[in-house]
Amino acid sequence: MTQSARLHLTADRGRFLELAPAGGRCYGEPMRLLRFLFGLAALGALAYVVVAVPVGSKTIWQHLRAIAGSRESQELVDEVKQRARRAPPDSGAPPAKSADRLSAEERKLLRKLIREKLGDEKKN
Numbered sequence: 780m781t782q783s784a785r786l787h788l789t790a791d792r793g794r795f796l797e798l799a800p801a802g803g804r805c806y807g808e809p810m811r812l813l814r815f816l817f818g819l820a821a822l823g824a825l826a827y828v829v830v831a832v833p834v835g836s837k838t839i840w841q842h843l844r845a846i847a848g849s850r851e852s853q854e855l856v857d858e859v860k861q862r863a864r865r866a867p868p869d870s871g872a873p874p875a876k877s878a879d880r881l882s883a884e885e886r887k888l889l890r891k892l893i894r895e896k897l898g899d900e901k902k903n
Contacts (some may be wrong), residue, residue, distance in 0.1 A: 829839045837845070846852060881889065 832838060834842065
């Protein structure tokens with residue numbers, strides 16, 4: 780066996796030892812468990828830093844709570860709620876602005892262009 784080949788345990792089709800290709804990955808269950816535990820530890824460390832480590836006079840969590848409780852952020856939330864109430868219930872798109880509306884002549888030309896393009900596709 781060369782150094783580029785690695786052994787790993789597997790229960791696939793009754794084989795217990797299998798050679799992995801030189802560039803291939805063979806994590807298996809123990810490696811997946813280690814990756815999960817490492818990710819969990821990193822998440823825990825991040826949570827600890829956010830909640831317990833002071834940045835200036837407050838922790839990151841306290842800064843975020845102060846920002847969320849500020850008058851400006853409350854005004855922003857209220858404004859978003861008001862705009863959401865005014866939006867048409869079935870429409871996912873924002874209402875058309877006056878600049879987006881077409882004149883009668885523009886609509887006529889657009890319909891003509893669409894008919895021409897659809898006619899060209901039917902011929903092909």
